[in-house]
Amino acid sequence: MSTVLSASILKLNVFAALKMTLFPMAVITIFWKDRIGLSLTEILMLQAFFSAASVVMEYPSGYVSDRLGYRRALIVACILGILGWGWYLVATSFWGVLGAELLLGVSYAFISGSDTALLFEILQAENRVELYTRCDGRMVSWAQGGEAAGALAAGIMYSTSPLLPFVAQTGVWVLALGLCLTLHEPRAKTLRPVTSHLSEALGVCRYALRENSGIRSTMLHGMLLGLASFYLVWLIQPYMQYCGVPLDWFGPAWAGANLVVALAAANSHRVQSCLGLAGMNILFFVLVVTAYAGLGLTAAPGGFLFYYLLTAMRGLQGPLMRARLQNASERSNRASILSLHSLLFRLGFVLTGPLVGGLADGQGLPVTFFVVGGLFAVILPVSGRVFVRHNASASG
Numbered sequence: 001m002s003t004v005l006s007a008s009i010l011k012l013n014v015f016a017a018l019k020m021t022l023f024p025m026a027v028i029t030i031f032w033k034d035r036i037g038l039s040l041t042e043i044l045m046l047q048a049f050f051s052a053a054s055v056v057m058e059y060p061s062g063y064v065s066d067r068l069g070y071r072r073a074l075i076v077a078c079i080l081g082i083l084g085w086g087w088y089l090v091a092t093s094f095w096g097v098l099g100a101e102l103l104l105g106v107s108y109a110f111i112s113g114s115d116t117a118l119l120f121e122i123l124q125a126e127n128r129v130e131l132y133t134r135c136d137g138r139m140v141s142w143a144q145g146g147e148a149a150g151a152l153a154a155g156i157m158y159s160t161s162p163l164l165p166f167v168a169q170t171g172v173w174v175l176a177l178g179l180c181l182t183l184h185e186p187r188a189k190t191l192r193p194v195t196s197h198l199s200e201a202l203g204v205c206r207y208a209l210r211e212n213s214g215i216r217s218t219m220l221h222g223m224l225l226g227l228a229s230f231y232l233v234w235l236i237q238p239y240m241q242y243c244g245v246p247l248d249w250f251g252p253a254w255a256g257a258n259l260v261v262a263l264a265a266a267n268s269h270r271v272q273s274c275l276g277l278a279g280m281n282i283l284f285f286v287l288v289v290t291a292y293a294g295l296g297l298t299a300a301p302g303g304f305l306f307y308y309l310l311t312a313m314r315g316l317q318g319p320l321m322r323a324r325l326q327n328a329s330e331r332s333n334r335a336s337i338l339s340l341h342s343l344l345f346r347l348g349f350v351l352t353g354p355l356v357g358g359l360a361d362g363q364g365l366p367v368t369f370f371v372v373g374g375l376f377a378v379i380l381p382v383s384g385r386v387f388v389r390h391n392a393s394a395s396g
Contacts, residue, residue: 005126009135011183012119015074016139017146018176019081019111023165024088025147026154026254029237030247035162036097040238044357046094047234048350050101057109062339063204065110070118071185073110078177080107085173088166113338115139118185120326120334125186132326133269137319140265144258144315151254155247204336213390215328219341221281221387222321226345228288228376229314231356232295236307239365245301253304257311264315272320277392280320281384287313288380292373296366324391 024031032038038046065073084103091097116136123129150172157164208215236257240250264271272280287309294306322338329337360368 002126005122005128008122008184009119011179012115012122013139013142015115015176015179015183016143017149018172018179019115019146020143020258021146021150021169021172023150023154023157023168023172024085026151026251027158027165027237029234030241030250031158031162032097033238036091036093038094038097040235040361041354041357042094044234044353044360046097046101048353049098050105052105052346052350057106061106061109062113062336065114065117065339066334066336069185070114070121071180071183073114074118074180074183075177077107077110077114078173078180080104080110081173082170082177085166085169089163089170109339109342112342113334113336116322116326117334117338118183121186133272133319133323136322137265137268137315140315140318141262144262144265148255148258148262151251151258153251154254155249155251159247205340208337208340212328215325215337217383217387217390218321218324218328219344221383222317222341223345223348224376224379224383225284225288225313225317225321227348227352228380229310230345230349231353231372232291232307232310234353234357235360235365235368236304238360239295239307240301240304242365243299243301243303245304249301257308260308260311261315264312265319266315268316268319271316278388280316281380281388284313284317285377285380285384289373289377292369292376296369296373299366 029043032043032046033040061073080103084100084107087100087103088097091100116139119135119139120129120132123132123135153168154165157168208219210216237250240253245253271283275283291306291309291313294309295303298306321341325337325341326334356368356372359371363371
């Protein structure tokens, strides 16, 4: 690997770590509940609004990234991230938090697809595309390592001052902006003239969702797997309170979850080479169903460890799904297709997240885990079979 390539990949890895060094995340649900006074329904609704902002901007931001450049998209994302986390410093109500979340939703929409598309373009420029899955997994590892590092300090920072994690988070995004300004993007091939950007954008959607069965099945299956792990991101902290886990454990527990994601992502290509595509999907199913069943049946302080099964699934499936989409894309639509994949996931959460939150408020967490786990036990085998059938012969 050349020195220039190594340096570029290192910068993307550091950016991945910075974007996920989320000091508030290990305590944010507690912050919303205890300091702002939100219910679980409002918290899941808040995340639905976050996802709605991402839905509105997800695909347009990906399309803009393809046209204007991935580096510029990341710079815009950093500026919005600084504004969003800074807004938290003055938020005192649901609507104040919503303003911050909307800014952050748009920020992450501009990141979505741009960083991994830039990675693919850098590798392609050096004729090393075969390294993509491995490098993607390492980017995820750096990202989860960054989040784990942030989580370790979260409890202490929150105990010192509830706003301290948000001050530190704003500083992290200032550093990320400085790093993005130093990134180098390979010179893109001249794209064919576009007479109508709307027609072009709709054409990419049509290609991904109707004409290419491999991309369509990957997006739908990836959306379901993403939702399976994402609900618990917002329910695991109330579950830990329910189980009597001390607050001092929250940061290390969150750090441990992210280290599991990091290890799984870094070894995703190795697991796939051993199990194959069908075997990977069986593993995903077992991890999801076992995790939800275990959380529903366990009320002991150590029950949150079942959540680690979902974080392992998350780490394994991410590089696999993105590699499939990257290899089915080209420079003119790469970030668009990756953003469309994220859009479907966000839209899925917008439609189902508040329902899950309402179920948790009304029936309790154990019932919620059984219901949601049962639904995934029925749906995942169907979407998994379709995904394997349309992707078994694909490389990547």
